[in-house]
Amino acid sequence: MSLSPEEFLKDFHHTATIGATAHQGVDRQAGTAKDGEIRAWFRDWGAERGYPVRVDSIGNMFLLAEWTPGVPFVLIGSHLDSQPLAGRFDGAYGVVAAMHALQEIDAEVQAAGEKPPFNLAVVNWFNEEGARFAPSIMGSSVFVSLMDEADMLAVSDPSGTTVGEALESIGFLGTDSRPEVASYAEIHIEQGRILEREGIPLGAVDRSWYTQKLDIEVLGEQSHTGATSMADRRDALIAASKIVLMVHEVTKDFEEDALLSSVGQMHIEPNSPIVVPRRVHLVADLRSDSEEIVQAARATLLAGIDALTAEHPVDVNVRDFDVRPRRPFPEGGLELVEKLMADKGLSTRRLRTRAGHDAVAMSTQVPSVLLFVPSVDGVSHCEREFTEDEDLVTGLGALTEVARALVGGALQD
The missing domain is CATH 3.40.630.10 (Zn peptidases)
Structure with missing residues (x-):
């Protein structure tokens, strides 16, 4: 045959x-x-x-x-x-x-x-x-x-x-x-x-390549979009959106394509058009041929998230998972x-x-x-x-x- x-x-x-x-x-x-x-x-x-x-x-x-x-x-x-x-x-x-x-x-x-x-x-x-x-x-x-x-x-x-x-x-x-x-x-x-x-x-x-993910939970407070003043809101999605941008921007700290990053999954609670989000769960993905580059990017993100919580009335929990060595x-x-x-x-x-x-x-x-x-x-x-x-x-x-x-x-x- x-x-x-x-x-x-x-x-x-x-x-x-x-x-x-x-x-x-x-x-x-x-x-x-x-x-x-x-x-x-x-x-x-x-x-x-x-x-x-x-x-x-x-x-x-x-x-x-x-x-x-x-x-x-x-x-x-x-x-x-x-x-x-x-x-x-x-x-x-x-x-x-x-x-x-x-x-x-x-x-x-x-x-x-x-x-x-x-x-x-x-x-x-x-x-x-x-x-x-x-x-x-x-x-x-x-x-x-x-x-x-x-x-x-x-x-x-x-x-x-x-x-x-x-x-x-x-x-x-x-x-x-x-x-x-x-x-x-x-x-x-x-x-x-x-x-x-x-x-x-x-x-x-x-x-x-070396890869790792960050499991990120942003916790705010659920409230009415029409009744809650902007100053009183604890909007988890606003903070989460800034974290998404951080994950993208951190690649610019290195040579082109030396680091790849993404946020491909996000869950918003309660996900209603008239409710300020109380919780956002997202996953950040970091990949490089160099473990040192991934760890440097991770450190930059963690520092940025700490600074973010000082500016926004939210709590952010970050957990490492799915870490894969070269x-x-x-x-x-x-x-x-x-x-x-x-x-x-x-x-x-x-x-x-x-x-x-x-x-x-x-x-x-x-x-x-x-x-x-x-x-x-x-x-x-x-x-x-x-x-x-x-x-x-x-x-x-x-x-x-x-x-x-x-x-x-x-x-x-």
């Missing part, structure tokens, strides 16, 4: 019909009905081809090609959940490419009649995006014990629904054992413009990718990832490889996200080559 680009593209583009939005995006937030629907499609795809699927107790799904019982697995895959009004490539591409890579390698093993040193499995990680349930990269982080499972199951969305309740409601709060893993590989769209600008078909990630990927994995692709006549480039990925969590436990294919205009986390079919197919071939090498024992001491 040889890889069928047509069948792969058919399956990949089918995923975009599940949770489809009006402008060719998707909305499949973790633990929602649409997440459940695409999970059922993933499970049924495996069942139709004779591959059993395990679901663990944080909702991770593992589609198995187990040639030798008891032997560890090479794990390949990504995630099928999405941001709200998201692009259709982020995550889903890596899962579908892994499904077809597994099918190809399994056919080779069956035809050869000789079992490789390791089994192979495809993973769909739970809640990589962290849109409905924070923090992100949840399923893979629980898998490698970077996050506590009980704590993550108790995390709730803004409506009060917990992760455990959401998984149970869609039928994917599993009880299956987790496979023992020997190594990991993931392919993803770049979510940046380097590969597109340089005309390079494949990137190999050498490390991730994670290196093994040199052996980078060299493996470069050799395999050179043998195929494909150029590659080493990249650093500013975004978080499940491969970053997995790299703390097993030898891991993270591959990128080009993103048109570098746009992601929106409906305009796009990668050409040709690049998707090239990446499928690259992932298959890497997975084939890993089940053969590459990266093992």
Whole structure:
């Protein structure tokens, strides 16, 4: 059997019909009905081809090609959940490419009649995006014990629904054992413009950026917008708005793009047009290739918030969370990718990832490889996200080559 680009593209583009939005995006937030629907499609795809699927107790799904019982697995895959009004490539591409890579390698093993040193499995990680349930990269982080499972199951969305309740409601709060893993590989769209600008078909990630979030709560006092004088108001939103601007402005203390920052989520209480807000909850995101830059920006923000409370009659509580150090990927994995692709006549480039990925969590436990294919205009986390079919197919071939090498024992001491 040889890889069928047509069948792969058919399956990949089918995923975009599940949770489809009006402008060719998707909305499949973790633990929602649409997440459940695409999970059922993933499970049924495996069942139709004779591959059993395990679901663990944080909702991770593992589609198995187990040639030798008891032997560890090479794990390949990504995630099928999405941001709200998201692009259709982020995550889903890596899962579908892994499904077809597994099918190809399994056919080779069956035809050869000789079992490789390791089994192979495809993973769909739970809640990589962290849109409905924070923090992100949840399923893979629980898998490698970077996050506590009980704590993550108790995390709730803004409506009060917990992760455990959401998984149970869609039928994917599993009880299956987790496979023992020997190594990991993931392919993803770049979510940046380097590969597109340089005309390079494949990137190999050498490390991730340092990231951290600040959980910020601004407390004022609820009052009537028509009856309360301006001098008597304790408006939480006015103070919160100034904090949002601080988060943006702090990037100017450093060289261009040395620090990335954002406030992407905000909840206002009571959120009524005729009530002065009493509480605002927001999350600030700081990222840099330098931990020192992030810590300097954090210190500047904390000082600015202290000064703000002296000017506004509000209280502000700030909590550090979801702090992720820089994670290196093994040199052996980078060299493996470069050799395999050179043998195929494909150029590659080493990249650093500013975004978080499940491969970053997995790299703390097993030898891991993270591959990128080009993103048109570098746009992601929106409906305009796009990668050409040709690049998707090239990446499928690259992932298959890497997975084939890993089940053969590459990266093992």
